[in-house]
Amino acid sequence: DLNWIDISNLTDLTRLFSKVKNLNIDCSEWNTSHVEKFNYIFAFSSNTNIKANNWQFDNAKEFDGMFYMCKTINVEIDAEHWNSGNVKSMQNMFAYCTNQNLLHYASKLDINGCKRFSSMFADSKCKEDLSSWEIPNNFPGAFTKETMNAYDSGSMVYNCYDLQHCGKLPKIVGSLDF
Numbered sequence: 001d002l003n004w005i006d007i008s009n010l011t012d013l014t015r016l017f018s019k020v021k022n023l024n025i026d027c028s029e030w031n032t033s034h035v036e037k038f039n040y041i042f043a044f045s046s047n048t049n050i051k052a053n054n055w056q057f058d059n060a061k062e063f064d065g066m067f068y069m070c071k072t073i074n075v076e077i078d079a080e081h082w083n084s085g086n087v088k089s090m091q092n093m094f095a096y097c098t099n100q101n102l103l104h105y106a107s108k109l110d111i112n113g114c115k116r117f118s119s120m121f122a123d124s125k126c127k128e129d130l131s132s133w134e135i136p137n138n139f140p141g142a143f144t145k146e147t148m149n150a151y152d153s154g155s156m157v158y159n160c161y162d163l164q165h166c167g168k169l170p171k172i173v174g175s176l177d178f
Contacts, residue, residue, distance in 0.1 A: 003029040014039040021046050028053040028076070040065035045073045053078045060084065064116075065092040067102045074101060084109045089116040098125040106130065111170075117156040126157075133170035 007013075008031040017025070018040050028051040036059055042050065043065050053076050063084065067075075082105065090111070094103055106121075107128040117135065135156070156170070 002027040005030070007031065007035075009034060011035055012037040013041050015043065016041050017045055017048075017050060018042065019044045020048050022048065024049045026051045028055075030055060032056050034059055036061040038063050038066055040068055042066060042070055042073060042075055043068035045070060047072050049074045049076075051076045054081065056081055057083045058086065060087050062089045063087050063093050064089050065095065066090075067094050067097045067099070067105075068092050069096045070102050071098050073099065077105065082108050084111070085113050087111075087114055090114050090120050091116050091118045092122065093120050094124045094126060095119050095122040096124060100125070100127065103128060111135070120156045122157075127168075129168040130170045131168050135170050 002025060005027075011034055013032070013035050014037050025048065030052070033056040035057075038057075038060055039062050050073070055077060060083075087109075090109070094106060097103055103124060103126045106126060107130065111117075111133055
């Protein structure tokens with residue numbers, strides 16, 4: 001139980017639970033309302049359960065690598081608090097993630113304010129329906145400039161077989177203005 005720790009003034013939780021193994025962590029009562037960076041917070045963790053049910057994401061700006069390489073980790077986040085409208089960067093957020101419980105959070109993201117998507121789902125096993133997303137084609141990571149392809153190295157869904165073949169891809173919209 002880590003609920004006794006006061007993090008209410010912190011703005012950066014980058015790599016806080018990265019590489020943790022074989023733990024059960026309850027930090028569900030933490031006040032994360034001032035946190036702007038959640039980069040790689042759960043990356044590389046395994047055999048771990050983390051309760052973060054009441055976390056607030058209203059001021060979050062960066063989710064880079066949040067669930068990077070996560071396979072056997074359970075993170076409980078209440079969808080009611082999953083406010084990502086101010087997040088500007090989601091690069092590598094679910095890259096190499098095979099955990100469907102974590103990948104489920106993708107469909108609940110508000111990506112309207114996001115500007116960076118590079119490798120967001122690279123080599124992941126995402127099966128979520130993202131067809132309601134509209135991504136301007138001039139945003140880095142929507143597709144690669146050189147080939148205008150959403151599946152090339154560095155793009156949002158690079159090597160993500162499930163999304164590429166199930167027709168649930170985000171829509172890339174707008175005119176080309178490189």
